[in-house]
Amino acid sequence: MMTARGPRVVERIARLYPLLLLALLWEAVTRLHLVPPLFLPPLSVVLASLPQLLAQGDLAMPLLISLYRAAIGLVIAGVLGILLGLLIARVRWARLLFAPLVAFGAPAPKIAFLPVFILWFGIGHVSKIALVALTSIFPFIFAAQDGAEAVPRQQIWAAQAMGTGPWRLLAGVLLPAALPALFSGLRIALPYAIVTAFTAEMIAGGGGLGGALVMAQRYFETPTVYADIVVMLAVGYLLDIGLLALRHRWLRWQEESNDAPN
Numbered sequence: 001m002m003t004a005r006g007p008r009v010v011e012r013i014a015r016l017y018p019l020l021l022l023a024l025l026w027e028a029v030t031r032l033h034l035v036p037p038l039f040l041p042p043l044s045v046v047l048a049s050l051p052q053l054l055a056q057g058d059l060a061m062p063l064l065i066s067l068y069r070a071a072i073g074l075v076i077a078g079v080l081g082i083l084l085g086l087l088i089a090r091v092r093w094a095r096l097l098f099a100p101l102v103a104f105g106a107p108a109p110k111i112a113f114l115p116v117f118i119l120w121f122g123i124g125h126v127s128k129i130a131l132v133a134l135t136s137i138f139p140f141i142f143a144a145q146d147g148a149e150a151v152p153r154q155q156i157w158a159a160q161a162m163g164t165g166p167w168r169l170l171a172g173v174l175l176p177a178a179l180p181a182l183f184s185g186l187r188i189a190l191p192y193a194i195v196t197a198f199t200a201e202m203i204a205g206g207g208g209l210g211g212a213l214v215m216a217q218r219y220f221e222t223p224t225v226y227a228d229i230v231v232m233l234a235v236g237y238l239l240d241i242g243l244l245a246l247r248h249r250w251l252r253w254q255e256e257s258n259d260a261p262n
Helices: 005-031 043-056 060-090 092-105 110-121 125-149 153-161 166-177 179-204 208-218 222-250 252-259
Strands: none
Touching: 005 043, 043 222, 060 092, 060 125, 060 166, 060 179, 060 208, 060 222, 092 125, 110 125, 110 179, 125 166, 125 179, 166 179, 179 208, 179 222, 208 222
């Protein structure tokens, strides 16, 4: 008799199955010498280099720097983006003032602002954090706006009839109702933040895992290059899994309501 844990194990194996196939294909291609090791070393060699990089301090500290920049920028983007999205959804003057700016800025290539931020803030933390915040803010704005606009008008009228002020309405009614949409926005913004931090470090330097990758590439340390890439991919994958687990725990009520028969 299969326990409840059985289907979960099968589901996790099925989720990892494509990654295992990719790993086997990578190893086979390199072992058969279909690609020169200078361009693509075996996966086993790349994974074997990870303990040495950790021992030398060439992996953990750069990764922490990158995650710090991504996290701070993401928090700034979340706070400002959620507030702005709620205001656009429910306050007329905010919609007239900010909606055109959001529509203009959302499709813009944010990496083009990196030289400007370096000019203003230098090549340290601040320029990368600013770029991460700029890149990640738009998913929060759209998610908060869509979530707030989906709240039934009767619920808003009832809160206003009980004397709820505008700011309490935003914080006590609209924000909780927009939580499912905000989690979706966070799931989009999170990889934006990580990719932007790594990319900015590759282009501008200033430390971080992106900068370490570029330095390894300059000295033709190919296993180190791929080790950094594997770590980047693994970090993004694990963070996404963690975010989905939090969503399942905190928004179980929404999943149950969606699964309920009509």
